[in-house]
Amino acid sequence: MRAPFPECAGVVIGTSAGGVDALGLLLPALPADGQAAVFVVIHLPRERPSRLVDLFAGRCAAPVREATDKEPVVPGTVYFAPPDYHLLVDAGPQVALSADELVNFSRPSVDVLFESAADVYGARLLGIVLTGASHDGASGLAAVARAGGRAVVQRPDTAQVPIMVEAALVRTPSAAALPLEEIADLLAALPRRSAS
DSSP states (O other): OOSOOTTOOEEEEEEOTTHHHHHHHHGGGSOTTBSSEEEEEEOOOTTSOOOHHHHHHTTOSSOEEEOOTTOBOOTTOEEEOOTTSEEEEETTTEEEEEOOOOBTTBSSOHHHHHHHHHHHHGGGEEEEEOSOSSSTTHHHHHHHHHTTOEEEEEOGGGSSSOHHHHHHHHHOTTSEEEOHHHHHHHHHTSOBTTOO
């Protein structure tokens, strides 16, 4: 699982309770000149503006932004789902936002992001489910694996709240269960745009 993934073009990350701390270890590991775009759904209060870009922009070498509807995907960029919108990846690839119904009691939904990204990126997608207190992400990670992508979960005994990763492992038992430090190493080793 920790072998290089030179064809990786997209990374999807889903998390909930405890996710800000987990992302604080993972996102700074991304290279500044990464080839893969990174899409992140974290369950946050829907009625308040997100502070995630402010929180992570100064800590990450990769550019960090809140996703906007219909914008082209830029390699190496981290896109956060805005509050109260589903984040999807459409053909192009481009970002899409949706105010459709809640999925697993959530908007944004991890499943919606993962399933749409699996359709676009297929075997070139890395899906990562982190700490959280719902089952959101379980069917999405299964979709990543079915499409030939790589499936990773935070090792349950290292998760602040293990419900989300345990549910994902039930649906995708082939997923690699890794501590955050090893997931960070995986992200740090993703291909660079300057690589031949």
